Amino acid sequence: LGEPTLPWYVVGSQVLGVACIVMTGVWMGHYGGGYAWDGSRLQFNVHPLCMVMGLVFLYGDGVLVYRVFRNESKRSVKILHALIHMMALVISIVGLVAVFDYHNKNNFSNMQSLHSWCGMLTFVLFFLQWLLGLSFFLFPWASATMRTWYLPLHAFFGLVLLATSVATSLMGITEVIFILVYFNIMATGALANILGLLLVCFVVLVGYLATKEEFRRPPNPEEEALSVHFNTLNEGSDPSSP
């Protein structure tokens, strides 16, 4: 019963994810006046777009590769997982540089708001998690025991950081709306609120796909026996395996 629904959930997640990017792009590009890299408010506009593309959409899709390509070789999927998250990291860095540089050029203070604290914490932990994932699962350094120990933590904190990333986006939307309301800069109506709800729907759907038992990778004893890249002991029974 669960099996044939997986593709539809995946399509749904992609529609939601693309809708989030388009709405952020339209909000900042049309209502917000467009994009630039000149220290003006148009440079700030780069920040939300990059963060939604990197730390929400690409991050979520990086999680989903284990469900979308659940019948491909585990090593290929692991490399794809690492690559998509690397792209997510790079685009997030562009988005962070955009806003720090905008603040600095205008003598605004950095790292004052709860948004900035949560966002920086999410970014730093994401980067750390990416490095740990690389060391434990792609390089041959970690023993099978260490991999078995770290895997459920990696999967749990992966979803936690996606959730804090979206929570940080919601605070960002709230900040932008408050600034716009008080200074009457632009009327965005319900657009920003709907964007917020779509971001929540995206992360909930990715979380559902990532944790639902029936959508997990089926155990493949032949591949496991050949592979040194993964602990095989409780592969079939351990629900924290990706």
Add this chain to the structure above:
Amino acid sequence: LGEPTLPWYVVGSQVLGVACIVMTGVWMGHYGGGYAWDGSRLQFNVHPLCMVMGLVFLYGDGVLVYRVFRNESKRSVKILHALIHMMALVISIVGLVAVFDYHNKNNFSNMQSLHSWCGMLTFVLFFLQWLLGLSFFLFPWASATMRTWYLPLHAFFGLVLLATSVATSLMGITEVIFILVYFNIMATGALANILGLLLVCFVVLVGYLATKEEFRRPPNPEEEALSVHFNTLNEGSDPSSP
């Protein structure tokens, strides 16, 4: 290895949860001028305190009863789970009435912000989830098949709503800080930001306790055979069982 750590995680979650309530109470009670029910800003102060007590702390503790009392009879724990969530609902309703009444008495518009949209959605879905849980698991109406179908959804959306509840709190903190900053009403320093981080830590710890395989209720075939309140078929193997 995982077993003896459970009590420490539970103690940690309670310390974090109480710290969140105390900090909200101090923020609103001391820096925010105190509490009242007279339509003044002091009535607004009731709102954050009630929401953190109800939709964050009590809600989280309602989730945790399945871990804290994992060796008690399942029926008793189910009733406790329903009762704690009912208390969470009642306190949340007081918090919601406080802010709507404050808005109405001051002719402020309701349901404009993303905070209010996410918060109302969380509250309504929480109420719905509570009613569904009661009908499926406490009353004898639902068949074993229906219970097996609904249980993982109930557990998943239970954690989702706790997360959206905390995300809504973070937006609320952001709104209050922005209003205070622009109108120079009060200096709260880093207190509100630290409260935000503590709320995130609380929900992450509750989520960890609720999803970690080793912390689940051990299957109890004797109890299951006697009980008509729960499907027994894949009790031991289904990790979505509470």
